[in-house]
Amino acid sequence: MSAAATMDVCVIIAAKNAAETIARAVASALAEPETAEIIVIDDGSSDATASAALSAADDTGRLNIVRFERNRGPAAARNHAIAISRSPILAILDADDFFLPGRLAQLVDVPDWDFVADNIAFMDEAAAASAAVDVGRFQPEPRLLDLTGFVEGNISRRGVRRGEIGFLKPLMRRDFLLTHQLAYNEALRLGEDYDLYLRALAKGARYKIIHSCGYAAIVRGNSLSGSHRTEDLRRLYEADRVILADNRLSAEAAAVIRRHERHIRGRYEHRRFLDIKREGGPIAAISYLLGKPAAFSAVAGGIFADKTERMRTSKSETLAEAGHSGQLRYLLPASAELS
Structure with missing residues (x-):
């Protein structure tokens, strides 16, 4: 198989006021051989998010930056990116976060899925520079995640670490979304990922997870995802x-x-x-x-x-x-x- 034939993933980055981190996110996606295109939606930023993203571009022409003049929220941004993208596989990357080397290859190698996600390493900004070395290498151990397990993994219980499985960032097959007419609910500014994945599972999606860790999530107190109305x-x-x-x-x-x-x-x-x-x-x-x-x-x-x-x-x-x-x-x- 040629290198070009393996490039079948569109990486979608919805960003608002992410000038300090988005170049790292874009660079990590460009470094993956499976990335066919990257679509950055600058969702009404008041800083230099778009130019910072452009600064990470290489000479392959895979980066497409679209700007919304007013903020419309991550669900609307992702829906627009999906509508203008071409690739059969869709990957969501938050503008604060980044892929670890080899992430996409590990995921696309898993057989028989409509959604497939790997482990996430949460870290602060101080740990980001050495994450590729410090994050452990784990056996993939693929398993199916059913609807009940998914929803239970999003329910917090007193005295137990809060439910976080909705934070997983699965690859998604475009054909499944189109067949079942699924899109992000643009009325949601919180839990839009959970809602989409739950509706997909209700439609019979095969959602697999592996323990290999290829997604680095930066934890900071002032992140947009950490606050809600x-x-x-x-x-x-x-x-x-x-x-x-x-x-x-x-x-x-x-x-x-x-x-x-x-x-x-x-x-x-x-x-x-x-x-x-x-x-x-x-x-x-x-x-x-x-x-x-x-x-x-x-x-x-x-x-x-x-x-x-x-x-x-x-x-x-x-x-x-x-x-x-x-x-x-x-x-x-x-x-x-x-x-």
Whole structure:
């Protein structure tokens, strides 16, 4: 097979005010032989995101930069990129993040999939420069991820690391999206990936995951993905309700989606309570809660989680100040490391 024949992946990067990091993201995608095209959507940036992306271009002509004059959100940006792309396989890369060498080859080598994802290494900016060396090499161990496992992997439980499986960045086959008329829900600014993958699984998508780690995700406190509005939570649990209206779901699938809907709705009720307290004071917040007694448990649980999170954050900041930054954390359990 010729090198040209293996170039069948379109890498999509939706970016807003990412001038400091996007060149690294673009360069990492260009370095993959399987990359046929890179589409950067500058989603209404007020900085030099587009020129920074262009600075990473090589002489292959694979980089296409499109600018939205106003911010439309990652779902709209990705939908537009998919519409103008040509490649049969689609890969999503966040503008803060980057591919580790050989990522795409490991993924496309997995047989029989509509979606295929690998492990993610979370790190801070200090660890990025040496990530290619520091990130472990693990046996792929491909396995199917079914709808129930996917949704359960997105539900946080008190005392347990929060559900993060929706953060996975799978490759997607264009044919599957077209056949089932699937696109990102542009009303969502939070959980748009989760919603698309869930709707695909409900349509019978074969979603495989491997433990090999080829995606580096930079964790920073001021990232756009790390913040959301109360309204975003409402739209996300309403998206679950739309999927639940599909009568073709099995009883097990419907039950787990209802659990996720209650989980997100509980987070919404907590945030709504805090919004009312901030805007109208404690009496207004208590009056709101008295009118919605079903929300009391979610609000109380959210307040407790906030307090424990502040304690964990304080401890993390102390460790960072002591010089313990630059450590890696894997999304999937990291096991069977190769020598």
